[in-house]
Amino acid sequence: MIAADGVGNSWTAGHRVNRSSSQFVWRPVTASSYAELPIGIFHWKSGEPNNLGGAEHCLMMRRDYSYAWDDSGCENQFNCICEIDLP
Numbered sequence: 312m313i314a315a316d317g318v319g320n321s322w323t324a325g326h327r328v329n330r331s332s333s334q335f336v337w338r339p340v341t342a343s344s345y346a347e348l349p350i351g352i353f354h355w356k357s358g359e360p361n362n363l364g365g366a367e368h369c370l371m372m373r374r375d376y377s378y379a380w381d382d383s384g385c386e387n388q389f390n391c392i393c394e395i396d397l398p
């Protein structure tokens with residue numbers, strides 16, 4: 312994972328499989344594919360994911376958690392971490 316001073320809370324491409332699941336997957340989107348991939352390494356903050364209010368379905372890196380992972384409401388506006396293929 313990438314973290315740097317000055318970078319605030321950030322979304323990743325991770326999300327809950329469905330609203331009642333405790334499993335998360337990556338959903339990378341490229342020009343040629345749209346697939347869900349299992350997450351092989353986890354960096355959750357202790358006590359997370361907690362699906363607070365049953366409404367936290369997206370995976371974010373929290374600055375105040377030293378960029379450990381937290382599930383959060385997908386409607387929140389944070390920076391996004393993106394990956395692109397370089398030529």
Ligand SMILES: [Ca+2]
Pocket residue numbers: 359360361362363367381382383
């Ligand atoms: Ca949470």
